[in-house]
Amino acid sequence: MSERRIKWSYMDHWRSNGPAGPVDQWHSHRTMSAFLKQIKAVGFDAIDTFDFRLWQMYGDYGGPAGYQQMVQDHGLERIVNTFHAADYDLRDYAPHVPETHERILEDFRVTMGHWSVIQLDNIIVMPATLYYDMEPVTADKLKITAELWNQVGEITAGYGVRLTCHHEFFCGIQSEPDIDTFYAYTDPRYVSLFVDTAQHCIASVDPVALYRRHAHRVSGFHFKDTRDVATGDDHRHRPDSEIMAPTTGKWFYEMGTPHGLVDFEAMMTAVRDNEYRGWISVEHDKANKDGGDFSEATAVARWYAANVLEEIYR
């Protein structure tokens, strides 16, 4: 069998029902074990996680290395990426506000210290505050933001980890021209792009075209689908438009969903054409909404990867 050029990782989101009612996988060792077994059973090779789980990793598993051992004990290779889901605040943590930069830099020095016991590929960030905290988005703000992430990327590179940016539809840098400007201002050595297929579609950005334009900067993907494009003020809701936007109760679906807006076959063709090698992360954030089920959505997504996408490139 030829060497696989693509491996599949699963991004942390999960819900299940147990004796204690609805819980996520971090509820107990038992629920974590069941989660990891299910992910591995359908053919994922690894997982991604969130930085805000670090404290649970210490408390429940002895730290990131102990948690990764738990992951490996279930047949998965490792933790590939972590998502640094910062709670942006204009007062002390906002990439376009220079006065907050030192705190952000210190946060990454500390965070990378925690992760230094294992080898990650990427630390993923939303590179800007919520849209309504950044607007109007100006070239100056983009430049200040880019300067911050260049410095953060230098810190993470010191640990062998790429700093990569994930553009939520409700973040300050989500339009096509702003994204292009941002990458023009950032240093390719220190700042990469993480393409989330659904988020870009929701923001009316074609993820395939975006990827083709920036392929040399791309260090990973979230493959998930959506059926809706944000309209009006959808991207301006506190605390998080994914949850609060009035037009759409459920934004995200697994790959292969009927009426999905992401052209995954074109996406995978672009991945092939650019000879991308490495990990693609599958995500279906909040899959349990409107009667959805994480287990089933995960299996169906992996079926789609195996039966449609791997026919294009594997």
Added chain:
Amino acid sequence: MKDTLRWAYALNQWNFRLDVFVRHSDQLRALKTLSACGFDHVELPAGTGRWDNLARPEVILLNHGDHAGFLDFLRRGSVRGVSSVYWDPGQPVEEEGWAFRSTANRHDHDAIVESAKPFVEFCAGVGAEQLVVRPVGSAWMSPPPDAHGLRTVGELWNRVGELAAAVGVGLALHYDCLGAVHTEAELVGLLEATDPALVGLALDTAEFTIGGIDPVAFYQRHAGRVTHVHLKDTRYADTGQEYRMPGAETTMLRGGAGRRIERWFFELGTEGGLVDVKAFVAALRSRAYPGWVVVESDHGGNPAELAMLNSWYLQYELSVAKS
């Protein structure tokens, strides 16, 4: 699954009431889930009515045109075929005027044989290897069968077995923990009342364990009669008389009375599981068991979750290669 044993998965858990597993798109999601878990054959449960559109041969054909059309439908979910069909002739169905029939009643035999024909023909049409049947009704509804009663039941199944064999389909009697044939001696008596060339046994590891029969030991003693397997676990065994509680289908198996145990069936590898799954599968391997091993969640929790946990157990505890 790529293995010397042939693995399939039972679809019964998805269909917990008549209107929840009807849309073809929902059924395809289940098939894709099973495919992602490594299963490429399924066992279908019999049922009744137009909503039960994976359960009655004529309704399946109405939905998919013909046998080939149904197989094409399965293949859209990367499932290649049907291993088996489960049917309980004692379960009244709309299609037959809700007639209540008993395999212990010789006067019902002609009607039961007639009822079996569409299932046999369907199995042959889609390439299903086994028609799996409930051989007797529930213990709480009738006294334990004596030798004469076992012979009566055996005569019926020999007739159905002959019918099935004529078109290349096997017939397997499925022991369950509520059945009137309950003890090992009664089960052996029933098997002895049937023609081994026409009638086999479907050994369900959890049902045996709940009923007080060791599935590993039984298989070692009677391997030649076992033509079909349902593999699942349980955390409980009957105390000895619970299966005789009136309405045991709900009073016992759904926790309505007695110890009030709501869930009897569990995924492979469950904590506190009573079935020695590894020993049982090793026994199957040691005797080069040729039939289907149908993994079954039965009614135990989230169907997709349990299928995934069962798949993990097969891959990492039983060393079954997925592909």
